[in-house]
Each structure stands twice: as structure tokens, then as C-alpha cells.
Amino acid sequence: DAGVIQSPRHEVTEMGQEVTLRCKPISGHDYLFWYRQTMMRGLELLIYFNNNVPIDDSGMPEDRFSAKMPNASFSTLKIQPSEPRDSAVYFCASSNGGAGRDTQYFGPGTRLTVL
Amino acid sequence: QKEVEQDPGPLSVPEGAIVSLNCTYSNSAFQYFMWYRQYSRKGPELLMYTYSSGNKEDGRFTAQVDKSSKYISLFIRDSQPSDSATYLCATLRGAQKLVFGQGTRLTINP
Numbered sequence: 147d148a149g150v151i152q153s154p155r156h157e158v159t160e161m162g163q164e165v166t167l168r169c170k171p172i173s174g175h176d177y178l179f180w181y182r183q184t185m186m187r188g189l190e191l192l193i194y195f196n197n198n199v200p201i202d203d204s205g206m207p208e209d210r211f212s213a214k215m216p217n218a219s220f221s222t223l224k225i226q227p228s229e230p231r232d233s234a235v236y237f238c239a240s241s242n243g244g245a246g247r248d249t250q251y252f253g254p255g256t257r258l259t260v261l
Numbered sequence: 262q263k264e265v266e267q268d269p270g271p272l273s274v275p276e277g278a279i280v281s282l283n284c285t286y287s288n289s290a291f292q293y294f295m296w297y298r299q300y301s302r303k304g305p306e307l308l309m310y311t312y313s314s315g316n317k318e319d320g321r322f323t324a325q326v327d328k329s330s331k332y333i334s335l336f337i338r339d340s341q342p343s344d345s346a347t348y349l350c351a352t353l354r355g356a357q358k359l360v361f362g363q364g365t366r367l368t369i370n371p
Binding site: 191 | 302303304305306307349357358359360361362363364
């Protein structure tokens with residue numbers, strides 16, 4: 147199994163530009179999570195989906211952030227317009243099961259730098 | 262107050278030492294507690310999870326939860342250089358939402 151796949155691995159962009167991060171979850175997993183990790187705030191949940199439907203987006207910091215899951219094998223996290231404070235590592239994770247204790251498998255992350 | 266508090270370290274110990282990593286949490290309703298390990302430039306991976314109070318052992322690793330004091334611990338016996346990583350404690354808020362501590366950066370020196 148290839149695990150959770152994220153692209154790009156690194157992204158450098160300028161303030162005001164649109165950024166799109168991509169995620170392919172593990173096949174058969176019905177939950178998908180987007181996290182952000184910074185030195186200051188640690189690892190924070192932004193949004194999660196169940197069977198492609200957004201369940202809880204209370205962690206999304208602002209309207210500049212949006213996430214979609216058009217099908218079971220693909221999700222995007224978009225930031226428009228981007229700001230320097232969005233610089234962080236963004237992780238996608240997936241899990242299989244209805245209980246939160248089921249293991250969440252994390253991707254390698256996308257390191258975003260906004261200049 | 263953060264829901265889960267963890268000393269970010271860094272913590273540096275010699276190979277073979279016993280390592281103790283700790284977290285505190287604020288909500289007595291939390292029941293599931295996890296430890297994730299994150300190597301540099303990688304995503305976190307689940308190491309262990311425990312339910313409610315008590316101990317759980319897996320090889321050289323022991324996870325301990327004390328609900329009376331809202332204290333979570335991870336012990337690593339016979340520590341190895343390959344254990345060098347950031348360790349994140351986490352708890353489950355609601356059905357699916359993991360809440361993480363800041364993570365403790367651990368280095369095991371050969």
C-alpha cells in the first residue's frame with residue numbers, strides 16, 4: 147500500500163497567490179482529515195470528511211481556506227489569497243472506521259512557504 | 262488554557278536510558294489517549310493508544326494514564342538512537358477530533 151499521498155511536497159508562493167494542496171487517501175478509508183502544523187500552535191485539525199462529506203470545518207481559520215473532496219480518492223485544500231502567516235506544514239490523514247480511536251494514517255505533508 | 266499541554270523540550274538522553282514523556286489535559290471527559298511519533302520531515306505515526314486509566318505496554322514502550330490527575334505518560338526503556346523523534350500526545354474530543362500536545366523533541370545520543 148502506498149499510504150496517504152500528498153502533493154506537492156514543497157510549495158513556495160508569494161502573498162496573495164492561490165495555493166492548492168492535494169491529497170489521495172488510502173484506498174478504502176472513509177475518513178479524511180486535514181491538519182496544519184506550526185511551531186507556535188502545534189498540530190491542529192482544520193477539517194474532516196466522512197464518505198466525501200465535510201463533517202466538521204470548525205478548525206478552518208478563515209474564509210480564505212476551503213476544502214473539497216469530490217470523490218473517495220481525492221481531496222484538495224485551497225488557500226486564496228495566501229498570506230505569510232499561512233506558512234506551515236499541512237498534513238492529510240485518513241482512517242477506516244467509525245470511532246476516533248481508529249488509527250489515522252498521515253501523509254508526508256506539504257511544506258508551504260508564503261513570502 | 263490548552264486542552265492538552267506538553268513540554269516541547271528538547272530532551273536529550275544517552276542511549277540505554279529510560280525516557281519519560283508527559284502531558285496533562287484539561288477535560289475530565291476525555292477517554293482515549295494516544296501517542297504519536299514523528300520523525301523529522303515525516304508525518305506523525307500512531308505509536309500507542311490507551312482507553313481510560315491504566316497502563317499499556319508494547320515492547321520497550323509503556324503508556325500510562327492517570328485520570329485522577331489528568332496526566333498522560335510514555336516511558337521508553339532501553340532507548341535507542343532510532344527512537345530520536347518528536348513525540349506527540351493526543352486525546353480524542355468527540356467522535357473523531359484528535360487534539361494534540363505541542364510535541365516533545367527527543368534525541369538519544371549513542
